[in-house]
Amino acid sequence: MPTLKRKAELEEEDEALDQPRKLPAFGASRPNRTLQPSRTAPNLAKAGSSVPKPLTKPRAPNLTRSGMTRGTSAPPTSRPPPARTTTRSVSGRGPASSVEDRRFNQLQTQLSSIESARAADAARLAQDMEAERAKVAELQENHAALSRELAAARNHELNQRRELVHASDEIEGLKKKHAREVMDLEMDMKQRERQNRELTEDLRLCRGDLDRERETVSALKSTLALQSTAHLTLTTQNKLLEAQVEAHAKMVAELTLKLEEAERVAEERRIEVREGEIVRRKLHNMVQELKGNIRVFCRVRPVLPSDSDEEANMAFPDKREHKEIVLSSSSESAMGQERKEVYNFGFDKVFEPSASQAEVFEEISQLAQSCTDGYNVCIFAYGQTGSGKSFTMEGGPTEETAGMIPRAVDQYNETINDLLGAHDFDKKKHEIKHDPKTGATRVTDINVVPLHSASQVRSLLGVAQKRRSVAATMMNERSSRSHSVFTLRIRGVCGAEQCEGSLNLVDLAGSERLNVSFANGAEKERVRETQAINKSLSALGDVIAALGEKGAAGVGAEGKHIPYRNSKLTYLLQNSLSGNSKTLMFLNLSPLAAHLNESLTSLRFATKVNNTTIGTAKKQARSSS
Numbered sequence: 001m002p003t004l005k006r007k008a009e010l011e012e013e014d015e016a017l018d019q020p021r022k023l024p025a026f027g028a029s030r031p032n033r034t035l036q037p038s039r040t041a042p043n044l045a046k047a048g049s050s051v052p053k054p055l056t057k058p059r060a061p062n063l064t065r066s067g068m069t070r071g072t073s074a075p076p077t078s079r080p081p082p083a084r085t086t087t088r089s090v091s092g093r094g095p096a097s098s099v100e101d102r103r104f105n106q107l108q109t110q111l112s113s114i115e116s117a118r119a120a121d122a123a124r125l126a127q128d129m130e131a132e133r134a135k136v137a138e139l140q141e142n143h144a145a146l147s148r149e150l151a152a153a154r155n156h157e158l159n160q161r162r163e164l165v166h167a168s169d170e171i172e173g174l175k176k177k178h179a180r181e182v183m184d185l186e187m188d189m190k191q192r193e194r195q196n197r198e199l200t201e202d203l204r205l206c207r208g209d210l211d212r213e214r215e216t217v218s219a220l221k222s223t224l225a226l227q228s229t230a231h232l233t234l235t236t237q238n239k240l241l242e243a244q245v246e247a248h249a250k251m252v253a254e255l256t257l258k259l260e261e262a263e264r265v266a267e268e269r270r271i272e273v274r275e276g277e278i279v280r281r282k283l284h285n286m287v288q289e290l291k292g293n294i295r296v297f298c299r300v301r302p303v304l305p306s307d308s309d310e311e312a313n314m315a316f317p318d319k320r321e322h323k324e325i326v327l328s329s330s331s332e333s334a335m336g337q338e339r340k341e342v343y344n345f346g347f348d349k350v351f352e353p354s355a356s357q358a359e360v361f362e363e364i365s366q367l368a369q370s371c372t373d374g375y376n377v378c379i380f381a382y383g384q385t386g387s388g389k390s391f392t393m394e395g396g397p398t399e400e401t402a403g404m405i406p407r408a409v410d411q412y413n414e415t416i417n418d419l420l421g422a423h424d425f426d427k428k429k430h431e432i433k434h435d436p437k438t439g440a441t442r443v444t445d446i447n448v449v450p451l452h453s454a455s456q457v458r459s460l461l462g463v464a465q466k467r468r469s470v471a472a473t474m475m476n477e478r479s480s481r482s483h484s485v486f487t488l489r490i491r492g493v494c495g496a497e498q499c500e501g502s503l504n505l506v507d508l509a510g511s512e513r514l515n516v517s518f519a520n521g522a523e524k525e526r527v528r529e530t531q532a533i534n535k536s537l538s539a540l541g542d543v544i545a546a547l548g549e550k551g552a553a554g555v556g557a558e559g560k561h562i563p564y565r566n567s568k569l570t571y572l573l574q575n576s577l578s579g580n581s582k583t584l585m586f587l588n589l590s591p592l593a594a595h596l597n598e599s600l601t602s603l604r605f606a607t608k609v610n611n612t613t614i615g616t617a618k619k620q621a622r623s624s625s
């Protein structure tokens with residue numbers, strides 16, 4: 001890269017090239033030489049030592065008579081008239097003429113001397129002329145020589161000028177090249193300056209990074225120092241731990257031996273537990289049988305904020321076993337006396353309004369457990385509209401309010417079959433089929449949906465509830481005017497034995513319609529519906545009654561007819577209501593005084609059911625092999 005000094009030099013060179021180079025003036029090699037008269041010509045110069053004397057004006061002779069001096073270079077200033085002089089010399093001679101003669105003589109003398117002087121001057125002049133002519137010739141020679149020299153010099157100058165033009169072109173080219181180079185160099189310089197700036201910036205950043213790195217390094221160094229110390233400590237601890245590990249290894253070997261022994265003992269215990277489970281099942285079912293195969297649970301719902309009626313007088317005196325409910329009513333006799341009536345009822349379990357869903361389920365869970373042991377179980381809810389049947393069986397949306405169905409599913413989490421039509425309102429005709437060999441019940445043309453979790457069951461129940469209400473609306477019915485049956489098929493595996501049972505959870509239509517709606521009989525459609533419900537509920541009562549009679553008759557009554565086919569409900573539940581199954585009836589009661597009569601009717605029916613013995617349930621077992 002050219003330095004600034006070099007640039008300055010280049011610029012100076014450029015300036016010099018810009019100035020037209022002054023050719024040396026003609027004869028510049030001899031700058032002081034001027035064209036000189038022939039006196040200075042080289043040929044004269046040789047005779048320079050004998051430089052001719054300058055021409056001197058010939059001195060006029062000292063004429064005393066003006067007439068005598070004429071013809072000379074210096075005419076006399078005054079000249080006496082010659083006539084007077086002549087006159088005087090003719091008219092008288094005497095002393096005065098001698099003077100004039102003398103005078104004349106003198107003049108004659110002077111004249112002759114002047115003429116001789118003039119001759120001498122002329123001679124000298126001629127001589128000078130000759131010399132001058134020689135000089136002129138010499139000068140002409142010099143002139144010719146100088147003219148030649150001038151022509152040669154002009155040629156030379158022409159050549160020089162050509163060279164100059166050529167040199168100027170070259171200079172112009174060089175200048176352009178130089179300008180280009182300068183431009184390139186300037187661009188290069190700018191680029192380098194930019195690069196330089198970038199590098200400076202990079203350098204600044206790098207310095208910042210470096211500073212940070214230095215700080216990091218110093219921090220790491222101090223960390224390293226700490227870590228080294230910690231490492232030393234850990235190494236020491238490690239050695240100690242290794243020693244402990246060795247000790248522990250010995251202990252582990254000893255413990256392994258003990259564990260093997262414990263495992264052997266555990267296996268023995270497991271075998272004992274399996275045997276115990278078989279015994280437990282036997283005992284459990286014996287207990288269930290002792291309790292009776294038709295059982296009745298009574299549940300009174302709490303008073304709701306929306307209830308405007310007065311609360312009925314209900315009491316639950318059995319605080320230990322919760323098996324009693326007492327209803328009291330007071331009325332006025334025709335004589336105007338207050339008549340107080342008390343009704344006592346006893347069931348397998350009575351749930352007060354405060355009983356939670358969990359408490360209720362705890363009581364039915366043992367019965368539901370029988371399904372895994374291969375029994376058919378039927379749990380149905382019976383009661384007037386609004387007494388809490390749906391709440392008991394299906395429950396609310398939360399964990400806490402979940403009813404018996406989701407809780408039963410939660411308990412087993414097994415494959416289930418749900419009755420769900422493809423459309424909101426299922427118009428297909430379904431038939432109920434019983435397998436006499438297996439005791440299984442099947443409904444034709446229904447959707448059977450395999451489910452794998454309790455949450456799936458809940459969402460399916462939601463869909464079922466929705467469709468039930470849509471179907472009811474389409475049929476111009478209220479939801480309470482249809483029965484809902486939820487069947488859970490359960491397979492239990494215990495060792496080599498596999499048991500299959502079904503759990504039917506039934507939400508019956510409102511029972512009070514049997515009396516109230518029928519008695520009013522205002523609407524035809526209502527009456528027809530009520531009759532249908534009445535028929536199915538009556539059929540249920542008839543089936544239970546027939547089963548009771550059969551059970552009471554004991555051996556020999558095997559062939560007794562049970563009217564299952566009188567309604568679809570009883571036919572569907574045949575296998576669950578037969579002597580081979582376990583049945584639980586929930587009697588749901590309203591706590592309101594206005595519903596007291598309905599409640600009493602329901603309680604009487606439930607008592608009848610509770611007193612029924614339907615025989616001994618049979619287990620449906622099959623070998624898994």
Ligand SMILES: Nc1ncnc2c1ncn2[C@@H]1O[C@H](COP(=O)(O)OP(=O)(O)OP(=O)(O)O)[C@@H](O)[C@H]1O
Nearest residue numbers: 301302384385386387388389390391479480509510
């Ligand atoms: N144990 C209870 N705790 C709290 N609320 C209850 C309980 N039982 C019933 N209810 C409430 O009482 C109202 C009526 O209950 P539900 O609908 O279950 O009666 P139902 O007997 O099924 O009526 P229907 O025969 O008309 O279907 C519902 O709002 C329900 O949430």
